[in-house]
Amino acid sequence: xxxxxxxxxxxxxxxxxxxxxxxxxxxxxxxxxxxxxxxxxxxxxxxxxxxxxxxxxxxxxxxxxxxxxxxxxxxxxxxxxxxxxxxxxxxxxxxxxxxxxxxxxxxxxxxxxxxxxxxxxxxxxxxxxxxxxxxxxxxxxxxxxxxxxxxxxxxxxxxxxxxxxxxxxxxxxxxxxxxxxxxxxxxxxxxxxx
Amino acid sequence: xxxxxxxxxxxxxxxxxxxxxxxxxxxxxxxxxxxxxxxxxxxxxxxxxxxxxxxxxxxxxxxxxxxxxxxxxxxxxxxxxxxxxxxxxxxxxxxxxxxxxxxxxxxxxxxxxxxxxxxxxxxxxxxxxxxxxxxxxxxxxxxxxxxxxxxxxxxxxxxxxxxxxxxxxxxxxxxxxxxxxxxxxxxxxxxxxxxxxxxxxxxxxxxxxxxxxxxxxxxxxxxxxxxxxxxxxxxxxxxxxxxxxxxxxxxxxxxxxxxxxxxxxxxxxxxxxxxxxxxxxxxxxxxxxxxxxxxxxxxxxxxxx
Numbered sequence: 233x234x235x236x237x238x239x240x241x242x243x244x245x246x247x248x249x250x251x252x253x254x255x256x257x258x259x260x261x262x263x264x265x266x267x268x269x270x271x272x273x274x275x276x277x278x279x280x281x282x283x284x285x286x287x288x289x290x291x292x293x294x295x296x297x298x299x300x301x302x303x304x305x306x307x308x309x310x311x312x313x314x315x316x317x318x319x320x321x322x323x324x325x326x327x328x329x330x331x332x333x334x335x336x337x338x339x340x341x342x343x344x345x346x347x348x349x350x351x352x353x354x355x356x357x358x359x360x361x362x363x364x365x366x367x368x369x370x371x372x373x374x375x376x377x378x379x380x381x382x383x384x385x386x387x388x389x390x391x392x393x394x395x396x397x398x399x400x401x402x403x404x405x406x407x408x409x410x411x412x413x414x415x416x417x418x419x420x421x422x423x424x425x426x
Numbered sequence: 427x428x429x430x431x432x433x434x435x436x437x438x439x440x441x442x443x444x445x446x447x448x449x450x451x452x453x454x455x456x457x458x459x460x461x462x463x464x465x466x467x468x469x470x471x472x473x474x475x476x477x478x479x480x481x482x483x484x485x486x487x488x489x490x491x492x493x494x495x496x497x498x499x500x501x502x503x504x505x506x507x508x509x510x511x512x513x514x515x516x517x518x519x520x521x522x523x524x525x526x527x528x529x530x531x532x533x534x535x536x537x538x539x540x541x542x543x544x545x546x547x548x549x550x551x552x553x554x555x556x557x558x559x560x561x562x563x564x565x566x567x568x569x570x571x572x573x574x575x576x577x578x579x580x581x582x583x584x585x586x587x588x589x590x591x592x593x594x595x596x597x598x599x600x601x602x603x604x605x606x607x608x609x610x611x612x613x614x615x616x617x618x619x620x621x622x623x624x625x626x627x628x629x630x631x632x633x634x635x636x637x638x639x640x641x642x643x644x645x646x647x648x649x650x651x652x653x654x655x656x657x658x659x660x661x662x663x664x665x666x667x668x669x670x671x672x673x674x675x676x677x678x679x680x681x682x683x684x685x686x687x688x689x690x691x692x693x694x695x696x697x698x699x700x701x702x703x704x705x706x707x708x709x710x711x712x713x714x715x716x717x718x719x720x721x722x723x724x725x726x727x728x729x730x731x
Binding site for chain 2: 313321326327330362
């Protein structure tokens with residue numbers, strides 16, 4: 233989502249921003265989600281993890297690693313770019329595309345778990361459902377998110393949530409991950425924070 | 427990026443790389459069973475072709491349709507009105523139809539530039555006279571990059587009828603932007619007057635250049651544009667500037683052969699060279715649809731001014 237795409241840390245020094253999750257919290261949340269996926273899907277049989285770029289794809293890889301460690305099963309992990317399916321394309325100049333990487337066996341007949349960093353309006357997830365529709369026919373689609381910050385604009389909910397974070401619409405949620413940003417943290421910042 | 431794509435020279439290095447990277451992602455769309463994206467739903471693309479061109483028109487049409495745009499083919503061939511007037515009248519008609527983009531192929535150099543002043547939508551140059559053909563240069567660069575990786579420092583040799591070739595001019599401009607070293611090889615009569623101002627080297631000796639080329643791009647001898655005797659005979663041209671088996675053997679093992687098509691087999695390129703696994707000629711056609719999708723997406727996919 234829009235609320236996550238910033239990579240400098242200067243902003244979290246201000247009094248308007250606070251860390252709601254630190255590295256160990258994110259670590260524990262992902263571990264719990266991995267266990268929940270295993271439990272709900274009875275051993276992750278037929279599960280495919282698809283992350284929404286950029287940070288959702290990173291989180292999907294981490295979840296895949298954990299599931300492999302816990303149960304010794306290697307489950308397919310990929311990414312699904314939803315840019316071409318967005319409903320707000322015409323509000324901004326054309327955006328660069330993210331990377332779509334489907335597992336070699338595809339998604340037909342699988343249980344797809346979509347992974348994103350922040351669940352907000354639900355519009356990104358709607359776009360991802362449309363994109364999935366063009367890529368194959370999964371038996372079921374589930375949604376995992378690191379942070380659910382509320383304010384849904386569509387009838388969409390997450391199956392696995394790292395942290396429910398009550399926010400005001402004027403606030404911003406930023407997710408930093410080691411692989412892309414050099415550290416793990418989730419920050420909540422007031423809109424007027426510059 | 428600009429609102430129009432008239433010249434390959436208008437593209438900054440960042441623009442060009444953005445188009446190539448976008449195309450790299452879009453290439454996967456052509457491999458899946460549903461080859462369609464909803465991105466340009468409700469947008470209208472007009473193909474305005476004053477000159478015959480089946481492959482470029484079909485390529486643009488396929489690209490627009492894969493992005494769910496509506497396509498109107500406007501074949502303006504045979505119009506007897508003088509060029510300036512007819513083009514302007516046509517432009518007004520397109521405006522009335524609500525065209526979001528006009529893809530224009532015209533026999534007169536500069537026609538797309540004129541058109542861009544008359545319509546509100548984006549203008550994409552699909553070849554104007556002997557001037558430019560930017561999407562061909564982009565698809566050529568894309569084909570090279572897919573085979574060879576980044577183009578910085580690569581040596582590209584463009585051989586043949588440079589004088590009448592809009593492909594050559596667009597390629598020289600784009601490849602220079604992307605950091606490749608370009609050498610043009612042609613008989614002196616088939617080089618434009620101001621070629622010394624182009625960002626490339628010039629040679630008259632194909633055999634000397636071949637061993638140091640990563641890419642050899644053969645151009646079609648455009649007989650239909652030749653209004654004078656530019657070389658003594660086709661046989662002599664073919665002997666000195668054609669890519670035959672012996673010359674092919676002088677190229678480095680990894681080097682690739684390109685041709686924008688349509689080919690004159692046996693004239694500028696031998697059949698067995700054209701059909702070799704190191705020839706990208708068929709890939710270039712598939713890559714053409716992909717790169718045109720990328721261009722249409724980047725011009726029309728976002729907000730419109």
